[in-house]
Amino acid sequence: MMSHTLVIAEMHEGKVRKSTLSAVTFARQVGAPFAILVIGAGAAKAAAEVVAFGAQKVLVCDDASLGNYVCERFAPTVAALVKSLAFDIIAVTASSYGKDLAPRVAAKIGAGYAPDVSGVVVDGGKLTYKRPMYAGNAFGTCAVTTPLQVVSVRQSDFAAAEASGGASEIEAVPYAGPDAAAAHVEFVSLEHGKNERPDLGEARVIVSGGRALKEQFAAVLDPLANLLGAAVGASRAACDAGYASPELQVGQTGRVVAPKLYFAIGISGAIQHLAGMKGSKVIVAINKDADAPIFQVADYGLVADLFTAVPELVTELKAQA
Amino acid sequence: MKILVPIKRVADPDNANKLKISSDAKVDTTGLEWKPNPFDEYAVETALRLTENGANTKARVGEVVVVMFGPKEAESTLRAALATGADRAIRIDANDADLDGDVVAQGLKAIVDKEKPDLVLLGKQTVDSDSNQVAQLVAEYLGWPQATFAATIRSEGDKALHVGREVDGGTLHLKVTLPAVVSVDLRIVAPKSVRSAHTAEGHAYPDGVRFAALMAIMAAKKKPLVEEKLSDLVPGATRKIEYTSFALPPARAAGIKVKSVQELVQKLKAEAKVL
Structure with a gap:
């Protein structure tokens, strides 16, 4: 045919x-x-x-x-x-x-x-x-x-x-x-985030955060994302709690991503989240719970308090740049 | 407003990582519980919110009819929806193996032609096949407008809906005149996502779907549940997609734990070469 x-x-x-x-x-x-x-x-x-x-x-x-x-x-x-x-x-x-x-x-x-x-x-x-x-x-x-x-x-x-x-x-x-x-049916409007960052579907690096970041979501993640030219993603829990905007959600029902490097920060690793990111080439997880399921898919896991580890990571990357 | 809500039962989505693949390459859900598809539960909640005054959730203004394709034993899922407030139920007798999204959409069209609802409201996808298609298919078969992935709905005098659709990078707002087909996304069950024409502005629902009281569960056993046959509704309907085999995803090689931020940076540079 x-x-x-x-x-x-x-x-x-x-x-x-x-x-x-x-x-x-x-x-x-x-x-x-x-x-x-x-x-x-x-x-x-x-x-x-x-x-x-x-x-x-x-x-x-x-x-x-x-x-x-x-x-x-x-x-x-x-x-x-x-x-x-x-x-x-x-x-x-x-x-x-x-x-x-x-x-x-x-x-x-x-x-x-x-x-x-x-x-x-x-x-x-x-x-x-x-x-x-x-x-x-x-x-x-x-x-x-x-x-x-x-x-x-x-x-x-x-x-x-x-x-x-x-x-x-x-x-x-x-x-x-x-x-x-x-x-x-009538088109009314399209609201889209004033996002200067790369699109989640196209980014080489994604810095994603979970509910553990609370109101500090942007304050903690933005410096790292800015430094790496990364897109910012989020778990469903972080979006539902209002710490991150819904369009940032990565997962089964959010965006499905496969960047070269994916940071999962304060994300426990529910299967719905893993479905959206486990095709990433390299996965880094930072979480203070050593038993979090995210560590089962992470290439590099760091058991640490994200509120100190992420700023430290930014400092270390700047020092080595 | 009369709303038709198609629902499906799925293998427990929170334990989907316990799926097994049998030796003949089929999905084996043995040991997993059947649960309503979460997006369909959200659709039922949305339908209830659209047919009530949020200040009095006991009284329906309009009707909510739930419909399901499946064998007799799937009726417990319909009864559960009746217990949360739906008025009546239809089970379309069918074997799961004879169904795909297209057959379901054709069956729904036949039910809509009989029931003449103002709105078909359903989950944007089922979390077993993850296809995300039935709303769009049935909208085309009916010649009705569609508003998919709804995160917010506001009813305007039961004649039209203002729908905020979650799209890549933002929210797309549509106004649809009824009758229409709407599929719902996760955040439709947030406290202020849905407002009927009968609910006061600013009313906030509890977050998530409502649970049935014991009395309501008992009462639901007496609510009407009728059976139709798929073969009567859409004679000769055949699947347009066939699955030949299933496999587990390739396992990711076990990673390592690093002890410090310095070690992490060193590994990402020297070993993974991604920085």
Whole structure:
């Protein structure tokens, strides 16, 4: 079977989000020719950002009504393209955008949906997927049984694609208009943290804190994160208690991350948290409870009071810089 | 407002690390207790909050119907939801092995067509398959708007909902006109996350989901619970995703304990080479 992959890019503030490049990596692994769809207001300008990644075409759907993401305005165009250009694999990175959009597209085109996959195996044109389940305590191997398949891929498991050179042809595609349901949903606003730090999904180093930090969360972690150019993450307990902002949550139901270096500071290591970070290359745990489960996954554990150990770590790193 | 809340039972999520994989590569949950999917418990709590005055949680303004796909023995999970305040329950008789998110979504569409709720409210994902898809699928099948990963909901005269969705890096606010499908995230059960049109502004609930009193557990045994058959609702529905095998994740090699901050920095530089 001749296959043909459509990668759906994600836009933010007029640019293509870097997370899109994980879905491009997936498309390269599938090995079939692929196109990238850049959809949103300003897509025509943003399309240039993804022409050097080996796509046959970069498809552009630029419409003033697509300024803010609303699923019911985006999904119909994706579905229309799958039909008109005969794609059979539709891939998107499993960000909150991809997770919202992909199932609706799948239902629209009668496709099976493989959510949040961490790996793909191509065998004679047949794809099988590996995906984490049970908070990462089991990996399922699965296949979609329909001719069309929609896939969302984990940013933590598909490294961002590097540019491969060349220049894909850019082609404008028509906006298919909104779903009837779009008349009943209205974008109101997007609040996002004024975060100067790298995104959790892209950071090389993450400094994460737990409830033990209390009101000192930022005061203790910020100097270390600033020094290392790190993103700041948090356990669910720290977010629920209001010590950290909800968008910092790392875990089964928060962000899933896999940086080169992950600091777990004052985090006990509930399985829901481990599910979000145990793919990290090197894990450091600082906790005063020597029996905390976090030490079972940490490469380097330091049993110490974080309120003295973290400032000491900052001082030591500065001294050696 | 009439709200339909689909719920699922899952193997005890707090002991998910005790899962075993059998010799034929299947998930073995022997010894783990069945529990309601936590996100679905949050959805039931949210539905109760949306159909009451927060100052009088005994009286429903509207109706909450819980629905589950599964065998007879799963009914205890429905009874538990009835005990916390849901009005009635529907069990759609099905074998777990015949279900995937898509079959469930098609079955839910059939139930919605019969029940005609104003709102389908469910957890954003089940913590066994971690798929995060049923709300989006059923919204498309119904042609209704969707608001996924809701962390806050405010009802406007039972006609529309203002939903704060937790998205990467922030909160996206949508206004949806009913009927609609909403999936809920963790923080929906914070004290001020949900406010119905009948609840005073500023009302604060206790944090988390409500527990059933013994009297309510007894009373729940008499609440209506009807059975439907999946094969009647969606004849011939087949799975669109098939799992062939399962495996445990690769174990991380045991790490070491360092004695001091100095040793930690030295190891990160010289050994791990990440600084």
